Amino acid sequence: MTAPLHDTAADEIAAVAAKVPAKAIEGRSPGRIAWTRLKRDKIALTGAFLVLFLILVAIFAPQIVSLFGHPPNEFHEEMLDPDLGIPKGSFGGMSSDFLLGVEPTNGRDVFSRIVYGARISLLVAFLAAFVSVVIGSVLGAIAGFFGGWVDAIISRLMDLLLAFPQLLFTIALVSVVPNSLWGLTGTGVRMGVLIVVIGFFGWPYIGRIVRGQTMSLREREYVEAARSLGAGRGYILRKELLPNLVAPILVYTTLIIPTNILTEAALSFLGAGVKPPTASWGKMLSDAVPIYQADPTFMVVPGIAIFITVLAFNLFGDGLRDALDPKGS
Numbered sequence: 275m276t277a278p279l280h281d282t283a284a285d286e287i288a289a290v291a292a293k294v295p296a297k298a299i300e301g302r303s304p305g306r307i308a309w310t311r312l313k314r315d316k317i318a319l320t321g322a323f324l325v326l327f328l329i330l331v332a333i334f335a336p337q338i339v340s341l342f343g344h345p346p347n348e349f350h351e352e353m354l355d356p357d358l359g360i361p362k363g364s365f366g367g368m369s370s371d372f373l374l375g376v377e378p379t380n381g382r383d384v385f386s387r388i389v390y391g392a393r394i395s396l397l398v399a400f401l402a403a404f405v406s407v408v409i410g411s412v413l414g415a416i417a418g419f420f421g422g423w424v425d426a427i428i429s430r431l432m433d434l435l436l437a438f439p440q441l442l443f444t445i446a447l448v449s450v451v452p453n454s455l456w457g458l459t460g461t462g463v464r465m466g467v468l469i470v471v472i473g474f475f476g477w478p479y480i481g482r483i484v485r486g487q488t489m490s491l492r493e494r495e496y497v498e499a500a501r502s503l504g505a506g507r508g509y510i511l512r513k514e515l516l517p518n519l520v521a522p523i524l525v526y527t528t529l530i531i532p533t534n535i536l537t538e539a540a541l542s543f544l545g546a547g548v549k550p551p552t553a554s555w556g557k558m559l560s561d562a563v564p565i566y567q568a569d570p571t572f573m574v575v576p577g578i579a580i581f582i583t584v585l586a587f588n589l590f591g592d593g594l595r596d597a598l599d600p601k602g603s
Contacts, residue, residue, distance in 0.1 A: 318592065318593020318596075320589065321589030321590035325587060328583055331389055332389075343383045345386065350381035351380075352381070353367050353372065354376070360378045360568050361378060374571075374575050375572070384558075390552075391554050394548055394552065394553065395535050396535070398472070399532075399538060403476075403531045405474065406479070409481070411480065411519065414481035415485075415515060417481070418484065433478075436479075440472075441540070441544070445545075448464065465548060468538060468546075472537050480530065487519055491514075491519070525595040528590055529595075532591075535580065538556065544560075555576040558572070
């Protein structure tokens with residue numbers, strides 16, 4: 275008597291499956307999971323590539339200008355109309371020699387000043403973000419972990435700084451700061467003041483985020499287990515809480531940098547930024563206001579530079595937030 279057909283097929287399938295080596299199940303770390311999610315987000319990757327490109331432009335500004343432009347403070351009066359003082363030709367004097375045209379009244383290369391302006395904007399934004407993140411993370415974690423009167427004092431300090439008129443204070447401070455300070459002179463002093471002021475007044479935002487996250491994490495089981503094993507407060511704060519705060523801190527850092535870029539541009543626009551003739555996107559916009567009707571290109575170019583930079587950081591920050599979200603798919 276022959277075996278049923280379906281039993282024979284099942285036996286053959288089982289025999290083939292037995293010959294195939296079993297693949298070990300590999301666990302994935304949170305970082306690997308986040309990277310997998312981020313790779314699927316094409317918009318966030320586009321923002322990341324733009325951010326990387328802008329950083330490279332700022333780092334290699336002298337080499338880029340030597341290849342495609344002219345020194346940023348070199349005048350080219352021959353490119354200007356002698357009667358009107360505006361660039362010859364269309365679109366602000368754009369040509370193969372001057373890729374983004376020239377500035378009215380002095381004939382400086384706009385491309386070179388945009389490239390060097392990226393250095394100022396990104397340097398101030400990154401260093402100010404570093405100051406904000408360090409102060410906000412430390413004080414926010416302390417306030418959320420210890421609670422009580424410590425939390426009350428730090429929280430009221432946050433409220434006080436959030437209500438302080440940052441722009442007015444910066445303008446007033448810049449007007450009284452000497453030309454030589456902290457071993458810096460001229461533009462270095464202005465940049466130092468901008469970094470300190472923007473960073474100091476920006477830490478309460480991340481401080482509130484870190485405080486709320488810390489208050490939630492301090493009640494978790496692994497924190498209670500560390501306490502039961504005799505771990506001190508300092509150890510728990512450094513080894514148990516801060517590693518779990520890296521994700522929100524990293525995401526907020528990518529979102530605060532474009533805010534700092536806009537703040538630096540606004541301060542330079544109002545005359546509280548770096549000193550001329552140092553290139554700055556905000557200062558270029560300020561110089562373009564009186565002549566934008568005769569040469570609108572001079573206003574459009576730095577405006578587009580600010581727009582693209584801020585948009586790139588925001589796209590990357592949003593994608594990074596989604597990738598690091600543990601509740602995401």
